[in-house]
Amino acid sequence: MTKTRVAVIGYGNIGKYAVEAVLSASDMELAGVVRRDGAANNPLPNVTFIDEKAHINTLGEVDVALLCKPTRQIKEYATRYLSQGIHTVDSFDIHGDILDLRENLHQIAEKSQATAIIAAGWDPGIDSVVRTLLESAAPVGITYTNFGPGMSMGHSVVARSKDGVKDAMSLTIPMGTGVHRRMVYVQLEYGADLETVTRAIKSDDYFKNDELHVIPVADVSALADMGHGVNMVRKARSGFTDNQIFTFDMRINNPALTAQIMVSCARACTKQKPGAYTMIEIPPVYFLDGNLEENIKRLV
Amino acid sequence: MTKTRVAVIGYGNIGKYAVEAVLSASDMELAGVVRRDGAANNPLPNVTFIDEKAHINTLGEVDVALLCKPTRQIKEYATRYLSQGIHTVDSFDIHGDILDLRENLHQIAEKSQATAIIAAGWDPGIDSVVRTLLESAAPVGITYTNFGPGMSMGHSVVARSKDGVKDAMSLTIPMGTGVHRRMVYVQLEYGADLETVTRAIKSDDYFKNDELHVIPVADVSALADMGHGVNMVRKARSGFTDNQIFTFDMRINNPALTAQIMVSCARACTKQKPGAYTMIEIPPVYFLDGNLEENIKRLV
Numbered sequence: 001m002t003k004t005r006v007a008v009i010g011y012g013n014i015g016k017y018a019v020e021a022v023l024s025a026s027d028m029e030l031a032g033v034v035r036r037d038g039a040a041n042n043p044l045p046n047v048t049f050i051d052e053k054a055h056i057n058t059l060g061e062v063d064v065a066l067l068c069k070p071t072r073q074i075k076e077y078a079t080r081y082l083s084q085g086i087h088t089v090d091s092f093d094i095h096g097d098i099l100d101l102r103e104n105l106h107q108i109a110e111k112s113q114a115t116a117i118i119a120a121g122w123d124p125g126i127d128s129v130v131r132t133l134l135e136s137a138a139p140v141g142i143t144y145t146n147f148g149p150g151m152s153m154g155h156s157v158v159a160r161s162k163d164g165v166k167d168a169m170s171l172t173i174p175m176g177t178g179v180h181r182r183m184v185y186v187q188l189e190y191g192a193d194l195e196t197v198t199r200a201i202k203s204d205d206y207f208k209n210d211e212l213h214v215i216p217v218a219d220v221s222a223l224a225d226m227g228h229g230v231n232m233v234r235k236a237r238s239g240f241t242d243n244q245i246f247t248f249d250m251r252i253n254n255p256a257l258t259a260q261i262m263v264s265c266a267r268a269c270t271k272q273k274p275g276a277y278t279m280i281e282i283p284p285v286y287f288l289d290g291n292l293e294e295n296i297k298r299l300v
Numbered sequence: 301m302t303k304t305r306v307a308v309i310g311y312g313n314i315g316k317y318a319v320e321a322v323l324s325a326s327d328m329e330l331a332g333v334v335r336r337d338g339a340a341n342n343p344l345p346n347v348t349f350i351d352e353k354a355h356i357n358t359l360g361e362v363d364v365a366l367l368c369k370p371t372r373q374i375k376e377y378a379t380r381y382l383s384q385g386i387h388t389v390d391s392f393d394i395h396g397d398i399l400d401l402r403e404n405l406h407q408i409a410e411k412s413q414a415t416a417i418i419a420a421g422w423d424p425g426i427d428s429v430v431r432t433l434l435e436s437a438a439p440v441g442i443t444y445t446n447f448g449p450g451m452s453m454g455h456s457v458v459a460r461s462k463d464g465v466k467d468a469m470s471l472t473i474p475m476g477t478g479v480h481r482r483m484v485y486v487q488l489e490y491g492a493d494l495e496t497v498t499r500a501i502k503s504d505d506y507f508k509n510d511e512l513h514v515i516p517v518a519d520v521s522a523l524a525d526m527g528h529g530v531n532m533v534r535k536a537r538s539g540f541t542d543n544q545i546f547t548f549d550m551r552i553n554n555p556a557l558t559a560q561i562m563v564s565c566a567r568a569c570t571k572q573k574p575g576a577y578t579m580i581e582i583p584p585v586y587f588l589d590g591n592l593e594e595n596i597k598r599l600v
Contacts, residue, residue, distance in 0.1 A: 021539035136564035136587035238560035239321035260538035287436035
């Protein structure tokens with residue numbers, strides 16, 4: 001069997017773990033990594049790094065591009081690679097904008113006969129699939145998704161982008177029934193005003209609905225543990241029967257999990273017909289390596 | 301929108317809950333119930349009951365037949381309805397024989413342009429989907445599925461089928477790491493020998509791999525609580541990162557859940573192309589009522 005050739009776009013937190021997940025997939029080959037600073041200070045001697053300005057075909061044939069870029073740059077990168085007929089996977093995480101991204105990329109993907117799997121991570125991502133499943137199992141009721149305790153990469157990036165912030169880490173604390181507290185630890189730039197920074201963070205869409213505490217610290221990097229968690233609870237009704245109770249819980253390394261799910265979705269791209277999809281639109285067995293019948297035998 | 305017309309085949313434990321689940325689905329219409337004793341002693345005045353010997357078109361147009369029959373009769377009933385171009389859903393539960401059933405029904409289904417969703421329940425069923433998802437999220441590791449405490453309908457039917465058994469209930473007790481004890485409570489027929497009955501149960505495929513205790517009681521019906529549970533645990537590796545920990549837990553009414561999942565799969569039958577499928581081969585959003593885009597917006 002020919003191996004799927006995968007390029008990792010971006011070499012931040014998720015990009016680093018994406019390289020590891022591709023290297024550990026026996027049905028894939030790492031074509032290389034595309035990043036802003038190209039081959040400078042190549043951190044992995046056996047991996048080809050190229051600059052973003054170089055054409056991706058410098059890496060040879062590429063079947064799938066894993067877009068390990070901040071959410072707000074996903075549309076641009078996805079458009080670029082899909083137009084070249086390369087499948088893309090991203091972990092776009094602004095829940096309210098997923099449908100727009102999907103519609104937008106769907107047309108481009110169909111035109112180039114490529115497949116995009118969007119919002120592929122743990123939430124949005126496998127949590128979305130579990131929410132869908134639980135609703136099909138017990139349609140009337142409420143699902144609460146409780147996150148943390150753990151660092152939110154998306155929220156940390158946003159906090160870090162504010163004027164006066166040198167470094168920041170946003171910790172998500174679950175308060176039950178889907179309510180969260182955000183603990184944002186900031187390393188301020190010299191002369192920056194904590195109150196101004198707090199206001200800037202508080203007014204961002206990422207933070208405006210939650211209880212927020214902004215705490216100045218001397219060194220954010222000393223706090224940055226990558227462990228995270230989810231505790232999803234649904235109490236609901238199947239037919240006329242109440243009190244069906246479901247819990248889904250995970251304690252995980254956040255970027256490692258996101259990257260692995262993206263790699264599993266890269267595999268699904270090669271099986272799904274052209275277009276842009278969220279994970280709840282994909283047959284779950286497409287995410288797995290190996291023979292379909294053997295996977296059914298083992299897992300069903 | 302035209303409603304999907306669903307017939308419930310069989311009116312035992314699952315059949316009764318299936319009627320309720322169809323009645324509570326706003327996109328479905330209950331065509332009626334097909335059972336051995338037909339319309340005799342009609343238990344639900346607003347529901348049409350017909351005898352198995354009558355043609356199913358006595359119920360008018362039927363889009364999907366829910367096969368609420370013992371596992372060992374599923375192939376026969378599925379073949380009958382699929383051949384007439386009617387989609388079928390079953391909760392066939394002998395894990396080792398699922399692939400055979402799928403291959404068998406696939407040809408019949410394709411020929412009649414109908415869709416069969418097989419092994420649709422909680423295990424096999426949504427548990428299979430969760431196992432698939434967790435493996436895609438962390439490919440290297442072990443998933444343990446622990447059942448109970450609760451009554452296994454499949455095992456109870458088998459225990460009940462043995463000579464000398466008037467009634468029986470098999471309780472599944474989770475012992476951790478996927479190991480289970482079977483507590484079988486039997487009401488013996490007059491003169492039946494407990495040891496002979498125990499041997500007959502022990503030698504059945506359903507029981508032969510587990511610790512078994514057969515306990516004679518005066519009245520099985522006094523013990524028959526329908527609550528059940530699953531606790532699935534996976535500790536595994538994403539890429540090069542170990543110790544990713546996942547738990548899926550449910551405490552549910554067993555036949556109500558099975559019936560509801562079958563009804564959600566009936567919906568998926570109308571969206572999936574002809575053939576026979578297990579739940580891990582179906583896009584999860586197909587299980588839900590409502591508009592695709594709205595479901596994505598709400599759940600992803």
